[in-house]
Amino acid sequence: MEKNVTPTLCMVLKGYPRISETFIANEILLLESLGFHIHIMSMRHPRETFTHASVKNIKAGVDYLPSTILNHLLTLGYHNLMLAFKKPKVYLKAVKKAAVRWMRTKKSATIKHLLQAGYLVHKCLPGKNIIHFQAHFAHSPTSVALFSSLLSGIPFSFFAHAKDIYTSDQRQLKEKIDLARFVVTCTKYNRNYLSQLAGKNTTPIFCVYHGINLDYFSPKLNNIECKPPYKLLTVARMTEKKGLENVYHALAILRDKNIKFMHALIGEGDDNDKILKLIKKLELEKVTKLCGTLTHEDVINHYADADLFVLGCQIARNGDRDGIPNVMAESMAMNLPVVATNVSGIPEFLEDRVSGMMVPQKDPKALARAMEAVLTDADLRKQMTLEARKRIARDFNNQELIKDLARIYQDKIPGLEIKPNQVNRAEL
Numbered sequence: 191m192e193k194n195v196t197p198t199l200c201m202v203l204k205g206y207p208r209i210s211e212t213f214i215a216n217e218i219l220l221l222e223s224l225g226f227h228i229h230i231m232s233m234r235h236p237r238e239t240f241t242h243a244s245v246k247n248i249k250a251g252v253d254y255l256p257s258t259i260l261n262h263l264l265t266l267g268y269h270n271l272m273l274a275f276k277k278p279k280v281y282l283k284a285v286k287k288a289a290v291r292w293m294r295t296k297k298s299a300t301i302k303h304l305l306q307a308g309y310l311v312h313k314c315l316p317g318k319n320i321i322h323f324q325a326h327f328a329h330s331p332t333s334v335a336l337f338s339s340l341l342s343g344i345p346f347s348f349f350a351h352a353k354d355i356y357t358s359d360q361r362q363l364k365e366k367i368d369l370a371r372f373v374v375t376c377t378k379y380n381r382n383y384l385s386q387l388a389g390k391n392t393t394p395i396f397c398v399y400h401g402i403n404l405d406y407f408s409p410k411l412n413n414i415e416c417k418p419p420y421k422l423l424t425v426a427r428m429t430e431k432k433g434l435e436n437v438y439h440a441l442a443i444l445r446d447k448n449i450k451f452m453h454a455l456i457g458e459g460d461d462n463d464k465i466l467k468l469i470k471k472l473e474l475e476k477v478t479k480l481c482g483t484l485t486h487e488d489v490i491n492h493y494a495d496a497d498l499f500v501l502g503c504q505i506a507r508n509g510d511r512d513g514i515p516n517v518m519a520e521s522m523a524m525n526l527p528v529v530a531t532n533v534s535g536i537p538e539f540l541e542d543r544v545s546g547m548m549v550p551q552k553d554p555k556a557l558a559r560a561m562e563a564v565l566t567d568a569d570l571r572k573q574m575t576l577e578a579r580k581r582i583a584r585d586f587n588n589q590e591l592i593k594d595l596a597r598i599y600q601d602k603i604p605g606l607e608i609k610p611n612q613v614n615r616a617e618l
Contacts, residue, residue, distance in 0.1 A: 196227040197607050198318055199599065202325040202335045202346075206232040206252060207245045210427065212486055213400040213516055214326050215245050220592040222249055225608030226599070229318055231310055233257060233334060243487060253314040255306045255334070259298075270308035273341065281308070284340040291333075295359050303330060307337030315342060322346065322371075322603045328354040332366050339369070347602070350375040350384060352534070353431070356509040360387060367393050372602045374595065376400050377513045377535030394602070398595050400516060401588030406490065407523035409579055414572045416497040418450035420565050423496035423526075425489060425517040428459030431510045433502030433531065435468060439554035440502070442472040444561060451565075454496070456481045456489055489517075493524040498564055501530040504551040514539050519586050522546065522578035527571050529560045539586070543570070545578040 199221075207215060218228055228250040234257040256262030274281040284304060292300040315338075323346035325335035332348040339346040347370045355363070355375070364387050367373055372394045375381050381397040388395065422441070426432040434455070441453055455465075455478065469478055481492070493499070499521035505511045514535040521528050528546035530536055531553075540546040547564055549556035564571060599606060 195319055197605050198227045198229050198320045199603070199606060200229050200231055200318075200320040200323050201250070202231045202323055202331045202338070203233065204327060204331050205234045205236060206230050207236055209238045209483055209485070211326075212244070215248065216403060216588055217400070217592065217595070218250060219244055219248050220588060221596065221599075224592065224596050226596070226606075229253070229320060231255060231314060231334075233306065233331060238483065243485070251318075253310075255309055255314075259302050259305060266305040266309055269312040270305055273308050273312040276312075277341070280341060280343075284308075284337055287340060288337065291362060291365070294361050299330065300333070303333040304337050306334050307341055310334065310338050311341040320344060321605050322599075324349065324599075327351055328363060328366060329358055332370075336366060336369060345371045345603075347372045347374070349373075350380060352380075352513045353510045355380055355383065356511055363387060364389075364391075367391060367395070372396065372598065374398055374598065375513075378538055379535040380513060396598055398598070399514065399586055399591055401586045401591040402516060402519050402523060402582070403588055404523060404583060406486075407493075407520060409523065409525040409575075410494055411525075414575070415568050416565060416571075420449070420451040420497045421495060422451050422453040422498050422500060422561070423456070423492055423521075424453070424500055424502075425456040425492075426501065426515075427457045428461040428465050429510075430461065430506040430508075431504060431512060432457075432459075433504040433551065434461070434465055436502035436504065436531075436552055436554050436557055437500055438465070438468055438472055438474060438478075440500075440557035440561065441474055441477070443554060443558035445474065445477065447558075447562070449562065449565075452477055452479065454479045454481055454492060456484050456492060458483050490520070490524070493521055493526050496526055498561060499526050499528045500557070500561060501528070502551075502554075502557060503531050503533045503536065505533060512536070518546075519582055523582045523586075525575040525579055527564045527574050528578065529557065529564055531557075539581070541577070541581075544574065545581045546574055 230250050230252040232254050235254055256266050288300055288304040323335040323338055325331040325348040328348055328350040335346040367388045368391050370393055374396045378397050381395055384395050503512045511534045518528055530540055531551040532548045533551050540548055542548040547560040549560050
């Protein structure tokens, strides 16, 4: 097989493709459009049987790493032993680092990440001319990238998002920052947290919003006035940080005020049974619809049909929290008014009573009041929808934001080249 001679950026991902990670697929597709050559290393195969249409346009090759130790013990063992035989000092250094990291948390995942990295470096790396590992999410993908870097000598960096930041052991995360060439995150709120955690470390930490492709979202027209029964929409995984309990308690308040509506929830998750029980307890079965997981194209159709988008995000008991939910930005791009909570990075993007309505977390009464105001005040709806679309076009257009990310990659990764005439560095 002919070896690749084009300098390649390796994306280390937890899974690929994943229906909940449209932003990663969009990022890869946009980087390819700018001329970057990318290869994907995925820690597991996709769990869904369908994917978004945009994934089909991605040219990057994909290698899948063994996802468990026991089921792939022979394969993992062979490639790690061969690598240890060829590079004993390098492999011993990685083993020592794994031991230090395991002693902190006593989690067996550390061993798996070392073995996956050994497999990656010995089996997948040769012939691809990979010059940098870029991991998405600061937990397991970055652990694999870290060990792959130690075993290969190729530098790594990572993109930190939400749960991966706030539920990670701070000692482990700080070490990753220390060893990375640079770090990127998707909110100023996250950047401030990571900078404080890094302390005096000089690793650059950048903030680049994910953004959305405005070409996918045609703003709704004649959406200023709406009539009951109102169509309410939430797109969120069924997890504690999404605050769905607050949303349903707020809906019960609206129902008790004799406000007619139908609420649709798109998404699934670990709290599925808990949410079903709550809906039944609040007697909301007749006015709610659980749509499950849908393709991005189907979600956009739901935006177009709705009167209001509502999110109840909160800080979970384990510290997990959202960044800036892309679904909120997508709603704003569709001229669909948004009501959300003032958690994490949301206040960076949603200005109360200007581009949307914001309320405190875990306050169903305030959430209900805000929803009622947006549904019944035509002047407020008009103002918010106009300002929201402007805000998205100005600051959340991924075709512009990708240039910021491209500039970081080019400046911080020596030897990374792009195809001539594809992107002008002066424009970045």
